[in-house]
Amino acid sequence: xxxxxxxxxxxxxxxxxxxxxxxxxxxxxxxxxxxxxxxxxxxxxxxxxxxxxxxxxxxxxxxxxxxxxxxxxxxxxxxxxxxxxxxxxxxxxxxxxxxxxxxxxxxxxxxxxxxxxxxxxxxxxxxxxxxxxxxxxxxxxxxxxxxxxxxxxxxxxxxxxxxxxxxxxxxxxxxxxxxxxxxxxxxxxxxxxxxxxxxxxxxxxxxxxxxxxxxxxxxxxxxxxxxxxxxxxxxxxxxxxxxxxxxxxxxxxxxxxxxxxxxxxxxxxxxxxxxxxxxxxxxxxxxxxxxxxxxxxxxxxxxxxxxxxxxxxxxxxxxxxxxxxxxxxxxxxxxxxxxxxxxxxxxxxxxxxxxxxxxxxxxxxxxxxxxxxxxxxxxxxxxxxxxxxxxxxxxxxxxxxxxxxxxxxxxxxxxxxxxxxxxxxxxxxxxxxxxxxxxxxxxxxxxxxxxxxxxxxxxxxxxxxxxxxxxxxxxxxxxxxxxxxxxxxxxxxxxxxxxxxxxxxxxxxx
Numbered sequence: 001x002x003x004x005x006x007x008x009x010x011x012x013x014x015x016x017x018x019x020x021x022x023x024x025x026x027x028x029x030x031x032x033x034x035x036x037x038x039x040x041x042x043x044x045x046x047x048x049x050x051x052x053x054x055x056x057x058x059x060x061x062x063x064x065x066x067x068x069x070x071x072x073x074x075x076x077x078x079x080x081x082x083x084x085x086x087x088x089x090x091x092x093x094x095x096x097x098x099x100x101x102x103x104x105x106x107x108x109x110x111x112x113x114x115x116x117x118x119x120x121x122x123x124x125x126x127x128x129x130x131x132x133x134x135x136x137x138x139x140x141x142x143x144x145x146x147x148x149x150x151x152x153x154x155x156x157x158x159x160x161x162x163x164x165x166x167x168x169x170x171x172x173x174x175x176x177x178x179x180x181x182x183x184x185x186x187x188x189x190x191x192x193x194x195x196x197x198x199x200x201x202x203x204x205x206x207x208x209x210x211x212x213x214x215x216x217x218x219x220x221x222x223x224x225x226x227x228x229x230x231x232x233x234x235x236x237x238x239x240x241x242x243x244x245x246x247x248x249x250x251x252x253x254x255x256x257x258x259x260x261x262x263x264x265x266x267x268x269x270x271x272x273x274x275x276x277x278x279x280x281x282x283x284x285x286x287x288x289x290x291x292x293x294x295x296x297x298x299x300x301x302x303x304x305x306x307x308x309x310x311x312x313x314x315x316x317x318x319x320x321x322x323x324x325x326x327x328x329x330x331x332x333x334x335x336x337x338x339x340x341x342x343x344x345x346x347x348x349x350x351x352x353x354x355x356x357x358x359x360x361x362x363x364x365x366x367x368x369x370x371x372x373x374x375x376x377x378x379x380x381x382x383x384x385x386x387x388x389x390x391x392x393x394x395x396x397x398x399x400x401x402x403x404x405x406x407x408x409x410x411x412x413x414x415x416x417x418x419x420x421x422x423x424x425x426x427x428x429x430x431x432x433x434x435x436x437x438x439x440x441x442x443x444x445x446x447x448x449x450x451x452x453x454x455x456x457x458x459x460x461x462x463x464x465x466x467x468x469x470x471x472x473x474x475x476x477x478x479x480x481x482x483x484x485x486x487x488x489x490x491x492x493x494x495x496x497x498x499x500x501x502x503x504x505x506x507x508x509x510x
Contacts, residue, residue, distance in 0.1 A: 085325030130157030220306025364390030
């Protein structure tokens, strides 16, 4: 029988304005944790939730108090990035600790169960963080979006699996989930079911005598901030009826970025989409609150490393487009596309309270940070096979950095690669079947909106920086590339989606 909770969220009250967690959570802070020495790991990795759409990061209209409270109780990473500005590759980077040219997923994967891309074993043979943690004695679960291949069947390392049966849509209505590989029809709000299942995981963990002595790793992936931007609860949309969206820049599309595939039109529908996007962030905030309150009821909040982050960013009118890296042809690495929020708390683990950390980090670094927190030391053979470019930033979270940190960030998306350092951004593009778009270079210090491509006519100083960043990109991928998965050799690899940007070249001029 299909479950029906469609009206639960519509009946709920508006999001609280305070960034402080509920009394149940506050009470747990006064208790001595009853959990294991090793921390529990609770990761919220949400789809399309851009860094700029966060109360904690300075947005003056969005209401995300629960997420802000994670930063208040812990650390906010002010320079967190995605390794790839589109869904599937970004998620795979966290799960494997590897770049797309290592794990082999270069674009979002077609969700049609009959498609060859859906059936293809994209991450087969690769060590997932779930496997590493399970082998180390963790009780593991996934709730929500997977999107790294076949969603229906439980993936390696996960004891429990609750995700989509086929597609992640719709956000509400008649839904189909995969409950440990068994089809489960339902009717209601998608996120409500995800929160309920996450809470069920926690309840069973602490009631099962065979599991409660273990720490847990729970991965929760909400999708409400992903298109289509509709179906959010009426009361939350109403919260943004009079919003001005003043935190969204109004700059027009710059031709240096090619062709806008998803242009933003500032009309009634455009404003309604923004209302829905903001309401989606508030909805997820409320769902996160439910899960944290359940954790607090078990007295385990302080001994849990809680992370809230997004797989990548999104433009909601910035640069005149809507979408992320695939909102333009060629693909883009705009700041709004690559910047993500990342907030972490773990009081008993010595994580500082109310700290803002500005080192550049990404999902590969988060992979290593979780293993470090869990006390998982990889043997030499496994470490060599994974060959993660990530580094644990746990010492920085404790305010005790042990070594200098790399001040550069590298991203890739298909046949394009980016390096960002010291206020400069270089994008190198590589040919696909004879088509190649121009390279790009921006001085973000004087051109933060990325409107002027300086690559073809650089100053002597810019030419030196371009040469240096180009060398860094080449040296990086000489180490972090697996034969057969190289983004520069897409012709010889399976196509994740018929909509892959490199399959539909637009004008190749700046």
